[in-house]
Amino acid sequence: MSLQFSATLARRHFDAELQVADGERVAVLGHNGSGKSTLLNILAGTLRPDSGTASLDGTRLFDLNAGHRHWLAPHARGISLMAQDPLLFPHLSVIENVAFGPRVTGASKSQAYAKAEEWLEQVGVTEFAQRRPSQLSGGQAQRVAIARALAAEPKLLLLDEPMAALDVAVAPLLRRVLGRLLQHQATVVVTHDLLDALLLSERIIVFDQGRVAESGPTDEVLRHPRTRFTARIAGLNLVRGRYADGGVRTDTGLVVQGTHRDDEVPGAGEPAAAVFAPAAVSIFAHPPEGSPRNSLPVTIIELEPRGDLVRVRGDDHHGHSLAADVTPLSVAELDLYPGREVTYSLKAAAVTIYPL
Amino acid sequence: MTMGEQARGRAPRVYSGLPRWLFVPAALGATLVVLPLFALTTRLDWTRFFELITSDSSMAALRLSLETSVASTVICIVLGVPLALVLAREQFPGQALVRTLVLLPLVLPPVVGGIALLYTFGRRGLLAPVMDLFGIQIAFSTAAVVIAQSFVALPFLVVSLEGTLRTVGRRYELVAATLGARPSTVLGRITLPLVLPGLVSAAVLSFARALGEFGATLTFAGSLQGVTRTLPLEIYLQRVTDPDAAIALSLVLIAVAVAVTLVTARISDRAIG
Amino acid sequence: MRKLCTAAAALTALALSLAGCASTPAATGTSTAGGGTTLTVFAAASMKPTFTALGTAFESTHAGVKVTFNFAGSQTLAEQIINGAAADAFASANEANMKTVTDAGLAATGAQVYATNQLTIAVPPDNPAGITSWNDLTKKGLKLVVCAPVVPCGAATEKIEQATGTTLTPVSEEQAVTDVMAKVQAGEADAGLVYQTDVIAAGETVKGIEFAESSKAINTNVIAALKDGPQAKLGQEFVDLVLSAEGQQVLKAAGFGAAD
Numbered sequence: 001m002s003l004q005f006s007a008t009l010a011r012r013h014f015d016a017e018l019q020v021a022d023g024e025r026v027a028v029l030g031h032n033g034s035g036k037s038t039l040l041n042i043l044a045g046t047l048r049p050d051s052g053t054a055s056l057d058g059t060r061l062f063d064l065n066a067g068h069r070h071w072l073a074p075h076a077r078g079i080s081l082m083a084q085d086p087l088l089f090p091h092l093s094v095i096e097n098v099a100f101g102p103r104v105t106g107a108s109k110s111q112a113y114a115k116a117e118e119w120l121e122q123v124g125v126t127e128f129a130q131r132r133p134s135q136l137s138g139g140q141a142q143r144v145a146i147a148r149a150l151a152a153e154p155k156l157l158l159l160d161e162p163m164a165a166l167d168v169a170v171a172p173l174l175r176r177v178l179g180r181l182l183q184h185q186a187t188v189v190v191t192h193d194l195l196d197a198l199l200l201s202e203r204i205i206v207f208d209q210g211r212v213a214e215s216g217p218t219d220e221v222l223r224h225p226r227t228r229f230t231a232r233i234a235g236l237n238l239v240r241g242r243y244a245d246g247g248v249r250t251d252t253g254l255v256v257q258g259t260h261r262d263d264e265v266p267g268a269g270e271p272a273a274a275v276f277a278p279a280a281v282s283i284f285a286h287p288p289e290g291s292p293r294n295s296l297p298v299t300i301i302e303l304e305p306r307g308d309l310v311r312v313r314g315d316d317h318h319g320h321s322l323a324a325d326v327t328p329l330s331v332a333e334l335d336l337y338p339g340r341e342v343t344y345s346l347k348a349a350a351v352t353i354y355p356l
Numbered sequence: 357m358t359m360g361e362q363a364r365g366r367a368p369r370v371y372s373g374l375p376r377w378l379f380v381p382a383a384l385g386a387t388l389v390v391l392p393l394f395a396l397t398t399r400l401d402w403t404r405f406f407e408l409i410t411s412d413s414s415m416a417a418l419r420l421s422l423e424t425s426v427a428s429t430v431i432c433i434v435l436g437v438p439l440a441l442v443l444a445r446e447q448f449p450g451q452a453l454v455r456t457l458v459l460l461p462l463v464l465p466p467v468v469g470g471i472a473l474l475y476t477f478g479r480r481g482l483l484a485p486v487m488d489l490f491g492i493q494i495a496f497s498t499a500a501v502v503i504a505q506s507f508v509a510l511p512f513l514v515v516s517l518e519g520t521l522r523t524v525g526r527r528y529e530l531v532a533a534t535l536g537a538r539p540s541t542v543l544g545r546i547t548l549p550l551v552l553p554g555l556v557s558a559a560v561l562s563f564a565r566a567l568g569e570f571g572a573t574l575t576f577a578g579s580l581q582g583v584t585r586t587l588p589l590e591i592y593l594q595r596v597t598d599p600d601a602a603i604a605l606s607l608v609l610i611a612v613a614v615a616v617t618l619v620t621a622r623i624s625d626r627a628i629g
Numbered sequence: 630m631r632k633l634c635t636a637a638a639a640l641t642a643l644a645l646s647l648a649g650c651a652s653t654p655a656a657t658g659t660s661t662a663g664g665g666t667t668l669t670v671f672a673a674a675s676m677k678p679t680f681t682a683l684g685t686a687f688e689s690t691h692a693g694v695k696v697t698f699n700f701a702g703s704q705t706l707a708e709q710i711i712n713g714a715a716a717d718a719f720a721s722a723n724e725a726n727m728k729t730v731t732d733a734g735l736a737a738t739g740a741q742v743y744a745t746n747q748l749t750i751a752v753p754p755d756n757p758a759g760i761t762s763w764n765d766l767t768k769k770g771l772k773l774v775v776c777a778p779v780v781p782c783g784a785a786t787e788k789i790e791q792a793t794g795t796t797l798t799p800v801s802e803e804q805a806v807t808d809v810m811a812k813v814q815a816g817e818a819d820a821g822l823v824y825q826t827d828v829i830a831a832g833e834t835v836k837g838i839e840f841a842e843s844s845k846a847i848n849t850n851v852i853a854a855l856k857d858g859p860q861a862k863l864g865q866e867f868v869d870l871v872l873s874a875e876g877q878q879v880l881k882a883a884g885f886g887a888a889d
Contacts, residue, residue, distance in 0.1 A: 044534050074533040075542075081534040087527055091549045101535035104545070152535045480816040495817045496772065496800035578774065578801025578812065585802075593804050596704065597779040 002186050003156055007042050007052030007064075013210040014038045014049070020156065025187040027197040027218065029233050030207030036190045038210070040158050043188065044081045045074035057155050075104075080154035084164040086145035088133035094144050095120065095129040101152025119147035123177055139170035143177065150181060157182070159189040163196060175199055194233060198222065206230050224354050225275065228320075236275045237322045240356065243272040248353055254318040257294050258351030266355035273356050278311060280350035281324035284343045285334050294351065296344040298322060300336055312336060314344060396607060401600045408604035416582040417590035418608065424498060424586060425566040428505035432562040435506075436513035437555065441547070443514065444521035455518075462511045469507055470575025477503060477576075500577035501584050505566035513562040520554030521547075553623065560620040564613050668863045669715060671699045671706040673722035673850065675746075675806075675826060679883045680720065680871075686879075687870055694863060703727075703781075710735060710855065717864030720852040720871070723781055727851045736853040737861055743871050744850040745886035748785055749825045750838040751813045758819035763789075763840040766797055766820060774809050774818040777802040782809070785846035786822050792845035810835065824848075829884035847886070 003020040014035045020026050030036045041047035043054070045061070048071060054061040061077055063070040080101070088097050098116035099109075107115065120126045123143040133141060142162065149157060162178065163171040179199045189200050197204055197218060204221040206214040206229060214226050225231040231238035241250035243266035247257040256274040266272040287295050298314030301321060305311075309325040316322055324344055326336075336342065401408075408414065443455055461469055475481050477494045487494065494500045524547075532546045533539075548555070570588040577584040579593065587609050595602040668687070672680045677700045684696035699706065699716070703726040710716055711733050719736075720743070721727040727740045752760050758771055766773055775797065776783030783802065790797055800818070803809045809821040814834045828837035852871055854864035870876050877887065 044530070046530055046533075073539070074530070075536050075538050077534075078536075079534060081531065083527075083531075085527075087531045089528055089532070089546060089550075100532065100537070100545075104532075104535065104537040104541050148535065154534075158534075474815055474817065478815060478817050496774075574804070574808065575811070578817075579777065579803055579808075580799070580801050589804075593777055593779060596702070596804075 003054070003056050005043065005052075005054040005061075007049035007054065007062075009038060009042070009047070009049040012038045014042075015210055016207070016212050018205060018212060018215075020186055020188060023184045023186055024203060025182055025185070025189065025201045026203045026205055027201035028188060028190045028205050028207060029192070029197060029230070030213075031229065034207040035210040036207050037160070039207070040081065040160055040188070040190060043156070043158060044079055045072060045077050059155075078153075078155035079158060080149040080152050080156075081158045081160065082145050082149040082162060084161040086133075086138075086141040088136075088141055088144055088148070090133050092133075093129070094125070094131050094133065094136070097133065097144060098148045098151050101148060105152070115151055116147070119151045120144070122150075122181060123147045137170075138166055139174055142166060142170075142174055146174075146178060146181065150185070155186065157185055157187045159187060159191075159200075161191055161193075162189065163191075163193060192233075194222070194235060197233075204230075206233075224273070224352075226273065226356060231275060236277060237281075237320070239274045239320060241272065241274075242269055243353070243355070244268060246348075246353075248272050248274040250318055252318045254296070254316065254320075255294075256296075256351055257348040258353040259349055260353040264354045266353060271356040272353055274351050274353050276346055276351045278323040278325040279309075280346050281322070281326075282345045283312065283324055283326055283330065283334060283336070284345055287343045288345055293345045293347055296322065296346075298342060298344050300338050300340045300342060302338055303331065303336060314342065316344075393610065396603055396610075399599075400603050400607065404600060405604050405607075408598075408601045409608050411601070413581055413585075413590060413594075414601065414605055414608075417585055417587045417605070420498070420501075420582060420585065421567055421587040421609075422612075424501045424505055425563050427502045428509055428566040429559055429563040431502065431506045432510050432513045432566075433555075433559055436510050436558075436562070437517065437548075439510075440514045440517035440521060441543075444518045445526065459511045459515055461508050462515065466508060466569070466571025467575055470504065470572035473500075473504055473507060473572060473576040495576075496578045496580070496584060498583055501569075501573050501586060504572040504576045505569045508569050508572055509562035509565040512565050513558045516558035516561055517551065517555055520551045520558070523554075524550050556623050557620050560616055564616055567609065567612065567616075666694045666860060666863070668694055668696045668717050668860050668867060669699070669858065670696060670718045670720065670864070670867060671701075671710060671714070671716040672720040673703045673706070674700045675722055675824070676700065676720055676850075678830060679879050679885070682879055683867075683870060683876055686875065687867055691863070691866070696867070715857075715859055716855055717858030717860045718852065718854050718867050720850065722848070722850055724849055724851055727853065730855075731853065735855055735857060737856045737858075737865060738854060738868075740851040740853040741868070741872060742849045743852045743868075743876070744880045745847050746824045746826050746850070746884070747843040747847050747886065748782070748789065748822050749828055749843060750840060751810060751821045751823045751828050751831070751835045752819065752838060753813060753816050754833065754836050756836060756838075757816075760820050760838055762838075763793065763795070763842045766822075767795055772817065772819045773797060773799045774801045774803060774812045774821040775799045776806055776809060776822070777804060780804065780806075781848065782806045782822070782824065785848055788846040789842050793842050824884070825886075826884040850885070 002022045002024070005019070006017040008015045012035065016035060016039060028036050028039060038047065042049050049064060051064045053063045053065055056078065059078070060070060061072050089100065092100065095113060095116050098119055099112040102112035102115050103109070117126065117129065120129055123146050125140055125143050128136060128140060136144065163175060166174060175195065182200060187200070189196060191197055201218050204216065204218045205212055206227065208227070208229060214221060214230050221230060222234040225234050225236060225238055228238050239248055239250060239254065239256050241248040247255045249255045258274050260266065296316050298316045301313045301315050303310055303312055306325065310328055310331050312324045312326060313321050314324065322344060334342070439458065443451065477483055477500070479495055494503065528546050528550060529542050532542045537545065568588060570592065573584065573586060574589060579585045579589050587605060591602045591605045594605065670680065680698060684698060687696050688694055703721040703723060706719060707721065707726040707729050710719055710730050719727070719730055730736055731740055750760055750766070752758070758768065760766065775786045778784055778787045801812065806823050806827055809823050810827055810831055812818040813821040814831065825837065828835055852868050854861060854868045858864045881887070
């Protein structure tokens with residue numbers, strides 16, 4: 001194990017425990033205020049928890065349990081932080097920025113510069129070495145920030161929404177760069193973005209109200225979410241209940257029919273979940289008759305444009321807010337508006353059922 | 357190319373949205389400040405100007421003023437930069453009170469400052485027993501002038517630098533720390549370079565304030581040519597017997613202040629641009 | 630409130646002159662208030678305690694007359710009178726400043742000496758340096774504070790130095806006698822050269838040590854009624870009061886020397 005961490009901080013309702021294996025990349029998901037930033041700040045050493053212990057590669061980061069007051073300053077932790085804002089030192093050139101880490105940790109000037117050049121090449125911005133940060137574009141600056149963070153050879157790299165401030169045109173390229181460079185780097189990446197999680201992590205931790213709500217391999221968690229929040233991040237609708245006759249029945253009597261994989265057979269009467277994509281939902285003004293479909297009556301809560309489609313959120317009267325993606329044309333033809341009663345219809349084949 | 361050509365030429369006039377009548381009190385305000393300075397020049401006997409400002413007493417006062425102001429500016433930097441850093445970056449109980457007290461000389465009448473200094477560093481002051489122990493006597497010495505100037509100038513440096521530090525924020529410092537830089541390294545390689553333009557203008561502000569210091573010096577340090585009689589004290593004294601000399605010296609003081617201010621503006625402009 | 634109005638008026642004048650309407654400097658008005666008669670006396674700042682007492686005495690014998698004083702440095706007062714300030718009498722702390730007024734033909738009668746004063750040594754009450762005489766002032770390491778030679782008390786100090794052939798090495802040459810007193814009172818200075826009147830006015834806070842050499846520089850205070858004053862006749866009556874036995878009594882009590 002590379003990182004062992006547990007900490008509580010009452011003022012932020014934070015109480016969490018987590019491990020990161022050697023070279024493992026972990027994505028941390030959660031709403032704003034769920035404790036993601038608190039986690040990063042405690043790890044980086046800029047915020048002190050009430051209690052807890054943490055160690056990284058055998059080095060004790062802090063130990064504040066019963067009577068201990070051990071606290072390692074940020075500079076001695078071997079943990080680099082890269083935020084959504086590149087925060088390049090404006091008074092230093094690009095190469096001086098990247099050489100900063102090696103330089104302050106004892107490397108000679110020539111060693112530091114050699115290493116900096118190497119990293120600039122890795123992120124593909126060697127030609128800007130002598131420029132000032134103010135002369136770079138957002139994407140270029142973020143590449144330099146990556147080079148700077150990695151040149152410090154951190155034992156653990158913290159990424160705080162690394163793509164959030166970038167143009168949608170620039171983010172994919174940078175995500176590739178990060179994906180390539182971080183392959184063997186122990187990383188904790190905090191993000192809102194499903195793509196970040198998919199491409200930059202092997203494991204996902206979902207934070208909710210300062211606690212770890214869900215955790216597991218990235219693919220698994222995103223395909224079979226256990227909480228509604230995770231489902232929402234994964235862009236899926238989630239209904240939880242008990243398995244009965246090829247469907248999931250909730251406590252309130254809602255039934256969603258679906259299919260399951262052969263290796264994931266839920267037992268009858270056992271807890272199970274049904275997930276489906278918003279795109280699989282069709283909306284009807286009146287319940288369609290005699291079709292092998294799930295028909296869920298809902299009241300429309302809101303309409304939200306999403307690219308070429310419109311995301312419709314409907315209340316199914318069983319405590320779920322279910323999303324459906326339809327074309328603007330459908331919205332117009334069906335005369336959809338908040339408050340309108342409609343029926344969500346979806347094929348059983350489009351619903352995946354798995355045991356919880 | 358075309359963009360470059362467009363970029364040249366006069367800056368476009370941007371609609372300010374100010375009501376026209378506002379210009380009347382604005383102009384009045386500017387006049388209130390500028391007109392008296394102009395009036396001073398009309399009263400000056402230009403034929404004697406050079407003779408007046410090069411007299412022994414004038415030169416001694418000017419030299420003393422520059423020397424003591426430089427010394428007190430150095431003291432302000434050495435003590436004020438750490439003070440501003442602690443106030444801007446640390447959190448401790450009573451911080452607001454400390455800040456208010458430290459900034460008090462900004463609003464204190466200088467004479468009050470002089471009396472307060474007297475009861476601190478004077479022969480019968482609070483620190484007298486300690487100073488006697490080391491055989492230090494400050495009253496009526498140039499050191500007293502420097503202390504008086506530092507007393508009134510320090511808050512200018514602290515208040516202005518603390519503002520700069522808050523504007524720059526802590527984010528760069530935190531990034532530097534996570535890259536492995538020790539606190540002293542962060543201070544020297546990140547914090548101070550980032551606030552340098554602000555520090556320069558803060559130091560100049562302190563210098564200008566020290567240069568103009570009068571009340572506290574008069575009360576605390578006395579007035580003796582070449583030792584404690586700075587330019588403002590010399591002007592005050594000359595005013596009684598030779599108003600022409602007082603006016604000439606006032607202009608010298610104004611000229612020095614203007615020069616210093618302009619140089620700083622240039623420096624901070626360049627640092628920003 | 631009145632001061633606020635004056636400031637507002639000054640700003641208005643500034644505004645008007647800005648607009649190109651040159652305004653003439655406001656003349657100092659005759660200060661007649663509420664129908665009564667007002668006597669205006671310009672007197673040296675050192676006269677404040679004695680003349681205020683004499684003014685009250687004057688009012689008690691002249692029903693309906695109010696005496697107002699303008700206490701300031703003699704040079705400032707002389708300048709104001711020459712520039713047309715409405716004053717009925719002028720009491721100068723020295724002859725030089727009175728001379729500029731009499732030379733300008735503004736005095737109603739010749740100036741008369743009404744008081745003298747001379748320097749004395751002021752020391753803190755416990756006299757830490759053990760000063761007893763003029764010669765003690767040349768002691769090594771003594772913190773002596775005097776007036777700057779350009780102001781009258783400093784000129785007097787210099788005169789005694791020359792007459793006695795001594796050279797003093799003061800640690801500070803102050804702008805005004807009050808600054809000298811302040812430093813003695815604070816205990817910063819071991820001794821200061823001030824006027825006898827200042828020592829008396831300072832009460833217990835300092836101790837005065839008279840010295841014979843001070844007779845080498847006796848300062849004469851002179852007074853004259855002013856010709857162009859709005860109440861010139863009352864002005865002369867005030868001068869007479871100052872020179873009367875009653876007036877001399879008040880001055881003597883304050884430490885001034887006789888007028889002869």
